[in-house]
Amino acid sequence: MLRWTITFIIIAIIAGILGFGGIAGGAASIAKILFFIFIVLFILSLLRGGLKK
Template identity: 50%
Template sequence: MLGWALLFLVVAIVAGIFGFFGIVSAAVGVAKVLFFVFLILFVISLIFGRRSKA
């Protein structure tokens, strides 16, 4: 998921270089959402992954 967020960030940067500002705002929005979903899932996996099975 972090890879997808980075992909959309690169798309936004390239679109910004070429002047497609509508695409930039959409790609940045998607990248932000994916990044925050990644962070939430990462924290949840850290919390629940540390439990011992004993």
């Protein structure tokens, strides 16, 4: 999922440089959502791994 976040960030940067504002904004929004989902899943996996020990 982190790869998808990085991919959408790169798409947003390239689209922003080329002047495609709508595409850049959409890709940045998707990247932000995926990043927060990744962070939540990461924290949950850390807590779950810590509870097993």
